[in-house]
Amino acid sequence: MTAHKAQGQTLQKAIVDLQSCHGCEAPYVMLSRVTSLEGLLILRPFDIRRIQCRPSEDTRKEMERLLGIHLQTCHVPTDIDENSPS
Numbered sequence: 001m002t003a004h005k006a007q008g009q010t011l012q013k014a015i016v017d018l019q020s021c022h023g024c025e026a027p028y029v030m031l032s033r034v035t036s037l038e039g040l041l042i043l044r045p046f047d048i049r050r051i052q053c054r055p056s057e058d059t060r061k062e063m064e065r066l067l068g069i070h071l072q073t074c075h076v077p078t079d080i081d082e083n084s085p086s
Helices: 025-032 057-073
Strands: 014-016 040-042
Touching: 014 025
Parallel strands: 014 040
Antiparallel strands: none
């Protein structure tokens, strides 16, 4: 099964080949589909850079968009209530 096909699925067990991954999104998708570490088998040793690469431009833009939404919704008013004790 490809990483794209695995998206949205929940798997009790999976055998994952991280060495053959391209980009950093595919390893995340494959690993996050398995419900527990006990159900995960990594097929072969892999180069750690396979899972430590820079996120794609689309991912970076989406993270910036989400951060903007977070900052807008978590804004704490800076006005101090004049009637409250200091």
